[in-house]
Amino acid sequence: EAEVAQSPRYKITEKSQAVAFWCDPISGHATLYWYRQILGQGPELLVQFQDESVVDDSQLPKDRFSAERLKGVDSTLKIQPAELGDSAMYLCASSQAGVSEAFFGQGTRLTVV
Amino acid sequence: GENVEQHPSTLSVQEGDSAVIKCTYSDSASNYFPWYKQELGKRPQLIIDIRSNVGEKKDQRIAVTLNKTAKHFSLHITETQPEDSAVYFCAATRGGGSYIPTFGRGTSLIVHP
Numbered sequence: 001e002a003e004v005a006q007s008p009r010y011k012i013t014e015k016s017q018a019v020a021f022w023c024d025p026i027s028g029h030a031t032l033y034w035y036r037q038i039l040g041q042g043p044e045l046l047v048q049f050q051d052e053s054v055v056d057d058s059q060l061p062k063d064r065f066s067a068e069r070l071k072g073v074d075s076t077l078k079i080q081p082a083e084l085g086d087s088a089m090y091l092c093a094s095s096q097a098g099v100s101e102a103f104f105g106q107g108t109r110l111t112v113v
Numbered sequence: 114g115e116n117v118e119q120h121p122s123t124l125s126v127q128e129g130d131s132a133v134i135k136c137t138y139s140d141s142a143s144n145y146f147p148w149y150k151q152e153l154g155k156r157p158q159l160i161i162d163i164r165s166n167v168g169e170k171k172d173q174r175i176a177v178t179l180n181k182t183a184k185h186f187s188l189h190i191t192e193t194q195p196e197d198s199a200v201y202f203c204a205a206t207r208g209g210g211s212y213i214p215t216f217g218r219g220t221s222l223i224v225h226p
Contacts, residue, residue, distance in 0.1 A: 031212060042119070042202050042216035043157065056213055058114075091156070095212070101147060102214055104156040 002026045004105035006092050012111045018080035021108045025073070025094030031055075033102060034067055034077050035091040043091055049075065050097070082112045115140040117205050119217025127225050132193050134220045136203035137185040145206040146179060146186050147214070152199045160201075161188070193224045 005024040013019045025032050030051050035043035046065065047057040052072040060067065064083070069075040079086055089109050093102040116139040126132050138146075144165035149157035163170045163177045163186065170177050174193075179186040186205075190197055200221050204214040 033214075035216075040219070042218045045213060045215070048213055098212060100145075100212075101159045101162060104149075104158070106156050 004092055004094050004103050006090075006105035006108055008108055009106060010109050010111075012113060013082050015084055015112055016081040018078065019082050019110065020076055020078045021090050021092075021110075023075045023077070023092030023105060025075070025092070026103055028096070029094035029103075030072075030097040031095045031102075032069055032075050033093040033095075034075070035093065037089040037091055037107070039088075046077070079110075082110075084112050086110060087112045115143060115205055115207055115213070115215040117203060117215050117217040119203050119220060121220060122218065123221045123223070125223045125225065126193055128193060128195060130193055132190045132197070132222055132224075134188045134201055134203070134222070135185060136187070136205070136217050137183075138205035138215075139184065140205065140207050141181075141184065142207050143205040143215075144208045145212075145214075146177070147204050147206070148177060148188050149202045149204065149216075150199045151202065151219075157202060190222075193222075195224050195226050198222055198224045 032049040034046045037043045046060045047067045048055040049069045067077045089107045091107045092105045095102045119136045147162035150160045151157040176189040200219045203217045206214040
């Protein structure tokens, strides 16, 4: 069964350092989402791509976060510089074009120390 | 933007009892309502979904109801089992080209044997 791949699974970084996460969506899925999930809360959308274009990044803290999906396939989310409050699970999800089920990856658990 | 409220935040039941989780949404343009189950340390996975042209959908012990007029939808689990223990998230997806799912804060369901 096809899955959304994310790496790394775990990342510990020091405050003010740069960190990057990678996501490979299910083949053929045009829509890709990056979510942040703080422990005990629901996923919060950071950015949504349709192919290589950003559909919504209104909740992305653009002073430190950036996301790209250059060829409309895999995607990278970067944080620079990382802050203590960025500690969370970062989930990537993908779906087919249109209104349909989003499939989640295993996530990257980030700890900023 | 869309706002999804989910209640209760924690639900504790005895094995065999029924469990009901309720969500309300604000955007009348939302037309797809998935429910996800997230076990500890795992990715969210879709368990059931409903579209706005349907009032109720059932899959074995799980059912979802939607009231478009009141903008609320509910998850019903009958004959609960210990393996149903997890965090459940509702979501409302706005159509019209952007297809952005907005998640509730989650309900931690605990089923006691």
